[in-house]
Amino acid sequence: MRLLPEIDHISRLPEFNVIVFALLLNYPWEFLQVPLFADMPQAAHWDAIRTCTRATLGDGVIMLIAYWTVGLVACNRWWVLAPSAARILMFAATGVVITIAIERLAVAGLWLGGWRYSSLMPVVPGIGVGLSPLLQWVVLPPLVVWFSRRQILGSGR
Template identity: 45%
Template sequence: MTRLPEFTLIVFSFLLHFVWEFWQAPTYAGMTDLNHWDGIKLCTSATFGDVGFALTAFWITSAAARSRYWFAAPKAWQTLLFLAVGIALTVSFEYYYTTISMRWTYSDLMPLVPPFGTGLSPLLQWIFIPLAVLWLMRRQVPAERLD
């Protein structure tokens, strides 16, 4: 199981997104006012969602590339597809949760990106973290899997 690319993706995505969630907490209204345990639970929940986005983006890209090991030597279109799926999911979910369901709101610290008013921090998260995850995954894949 630990040799599956999805396992590596899950581990690195969880670790990096978990840190990012805490880092961006002040850009969401009310996050800095939560007690410690509630903040940890909320950030952990968001991280699981991020991992789900990463897996979805990975599987869509794997299907398009016809290989679960595309990340070992990714073509530009594969990396762009991986990022685009994550960004599309992020924009969609952020819009839904901040505009329709009002489950959360941004604080005054969050710069907004048109046209949907998506927060800059979650967009940057879905550029930097996936690129870092792919970089780390390339260093973990066994050489015999690439043949």
């Protein structure tokens, strides 16, 4: 019986909810963009799963870093309960900046062995980064905020 209150307490922490929803939303995104990366569609099944899982875990870390960045600026780690447009924008923008850095390093072969885009990946002119990884950080952070807020507030009932 002692374990249940501890689990309940952890499940109400904003960071717990951010990481859970970040993983749940990023994992399918990673699989959906497989055709946009060279050699991924032809990769062995388990190699592709491992690659997408590793990418999803990295996305979760980026999401936490972005969340904590907003929390530091807002002086409030519970900002997700009353998110403003500016905070959501900062949350997404932090992820975009980190993603641009990682993608540029990876395409240059300097990050985790690197990767290449397939001919299907639209590349953003001027920054040389694929559109899909950038859209990931425009679309998913507001959803993570929405789901996290809803879960935290709902868990108090």
